[in-house]
Amino acid sequence: MRALLQRVSEARVDVAGQTVGQSSAGLLIFVCAMPGDDTGTAESLALKISKLRLFKDEAGKMNLSILQTGGSALVVSQFTLAADTSRGNRPGFSGAAGPAEAEMLYLHFAQSLSNLGIETETGTFGADMAVSLVNDGPVTIWLDTNAA
Incomplete structure (x- = not known):
């Protein structure tokens, strides 16, 4: 899985x-399931974050971690x-998991964060979404579970 944290x-x-999801101080997490990812991948990524x-x-x-600060998370596919x-010049997206698998893993990832005690809300999978944020820092971190 890939995630971009802000x-x-x-x-x-x-x-x-x-408005379908929102977060106060915490993390905005964009997430993408990749072929070969499974629920264990989603859980490991949530734990790492x-x-x-x-x-x-x-x-x-x-x-300090998000757990230590009591921050919340907004997860967007x-x-x-x-x-x-x-x-x-045109990006290809064939490296992303198929829609059914991606939605299941996206929701499992969000639930995994919630199960860890992080207040978590989500966007709407597959929808045309307008995301608004105030980046604090700015701090932006890229994670890829397949990176060595």
Whole structure:
């Protein structure tokens, strides 16, 4: 799975003008399931994210996790994280998992975060979403479960 994390002071996702998910201080997480990913991959990624020290401590150093700060998460599916730009000028997305598998893994990932004690909301899988955020820092982290 691939994930792009943004530390935010707030974030929300709207579909057709209606807010479907939001987060206060915490993380906006764009996630993409890849071929070969399974529920274990989703759970491992959620656990990794829950422990990443991306939030400032009292000394101003990034030394606290989302669990330690009580932050929330907004999880948004984004198949474009699988973009292949190696040929031509139009990205290819054949490296993303198929829609049915991707939706199941996306929802399992979000539930895994919630099961770890992180208040979690989501966007709407496959919808045309408008995502709004205030990036805190800015802090943006790229994770790929297949990276060595």
